[in-house]
Amino acid sequence: MVRKEIADHIRSWRLIVMMSLVLLTFVVAMYVSLSGIRNATGNLSDPDHTFLYLKLLTVTDKVVPPFHVFVSFLGPLLGISLGFDAINAEQSNGTLARIMAQPVYRDNLLLSKFVSAGMVVTVFFTSLVLLMVGGGLLFTGVRIEPQEVLRIFTFTFFSIIYVAFWLSLSILLSVRLKQGAAAALAAIGIWIFLTVFYQLLVKLLIRAILPADPGMLSQEQIIGYNNMILDLLRIAPSQLYTDATTTLLMPSVRSLGPVTMEDMAGAVPAPLPFKESLMIVWPQVSGLLAATTVCFAWCYYLFMRREIRS
Template identity: 70%
Template sequence: MKSQLAFFKGLSLKNTKTGKLLQTKTGTPFQVIANKEIADHIRSWRFIVLIVLIVLTFVASMYVSLSNIKSVVNNTNDPDHLFLYLKLLTTTDNAVPPFHVFLNFLGPLLGIALGFDAINAEQNSGTLTRIMAQPVYRDNLLLAKFTGGLTVVSTLFITLTLLMVGGGLILTGVRLEPQEMLRILAFIAMTVVYVGFWLSLSILLSVRFRQAATSALTAIGIWIFFTVFYQVVVNLVVRAFLPDANLLSQDEIISYNEIILNILRIAPSQLYTDATTTLLMPSVRSLGPITMEQMAGAIPSPLPFKESLLIVWPQVSGLLAATVACFSLSYYLFMRREIRS
């Protein structure tokens, strides 16, 4: 009750003559709602549980990486063996997956948990009508819900990255190269965009459905479908329509594989996997099938950061476009929605 009173006191007032919003000491209505959302996320038990899970997976991945980092760095057959801090995020002993693989699994849960009841919980509790009675625009409310969750996610992953870099500096004493820092920052940005897509999708479902349980189950069902069943469905459909591989030439096999990969990249998890693999492994030169003629004369060496970014730019733009599309649809539905007490 006290938080709701503080929230309504923090909202800005409207000038009765000009009709413009007047900014108070606490900030604009967007800032007030965003700050309230950040505070609510930090204090909620579901967020604390997910944070504990992500931190535990981070600690487990870093422990496994540091235990095997010496053998990995001394492996001269690996063109990426000199990138110590990138190896901390990708090295595994096949007992515990690397950290970016864990994030591919836990990131959607974090985004869904932050947004599945963003709107319908406010309406069911009766606070949405009170908020709309204040001088607050609907787009400010929706944007503040999204910004608050994304701010919490960004802070979390930046903190974990700083812990990883600091722990590596203390335990190994190896200097962090500028290219490694750029790749790690790009990895953080890609992870935030990936979680932001699931956050915008969960907000869309919270606008579409009145019950929070329905929006949560729908979001989890979509996540399970794209994570587990989508690849199985694609493989079954491809096997049903694909001609016999013995009757195809090499160029036809490559073209069919490219079509399959493009269909699989409809899944957000596949886009995230492609992008993070390329960013954290500088020796990756292509995300699709290539012929032996294309590999002839190629020297296995790390690519510059700019070249790796150009390779993954379609994946980045795809996730950004999906995020904007989900948020735009939720904005359209929310603006046309009738809100009653």
């Protein structure tokens, strides 16, 4: 069943269009990075100037965003396109009842839909990363460091988890809604709300609860408000993904929250080891994994109780 679903995805025009769009943005981002990599690595005041291959994913010319920003924007669309009609299309075409008439369990059908799409996304992002490393070796001739390999492939893993969340959400909507168009519109609406309007709502909320004269706040109150803003923003999966990828691809990032002068006293501006960067972003990764698991578990519950003969 997984093999059949993978073949269907590969022959799907919508997947070809979405992958072509992601590949195009990847090529543009890599071209901009390779064009400005000499200036980025020559800046000795930058503590990350020695990580050339990480610079390929983070360098920007202030016009074209880096690749991880493109992934945070296009990744949800890729996941939604793979799952918005996973179940309701089978039922509307009359093939769901035929499949269930065979010696096939319901959970196997649902798992095959999720696993096949996840394998396609995994192969696609892994191929892009290998293409990026190969291009860097070809154009620069610089040997890649083991820490860069760990950070780049961990970034790839986080990107797959991020797309898997939107995939599980779209499959959930395909189980809950009978029409594929309705499921697609609902998934895109949720994505737009969490990406754009949710941040505006958080800003309006904070503006409403802040005192009339913010200059009267103490340092502890300012830090408390900033932490509250960050906690509210991190409900959105895009914020979790941005925090995780930024910390991994920029080893000099030491904290994802406000830092006092006392905390900075004695700190040396140097890159963190991979293990410490991973510990900083572990809550974000756990949040994405938990959200993906909850969406898929809810989808599983609804599908196991669904009447498929109607």
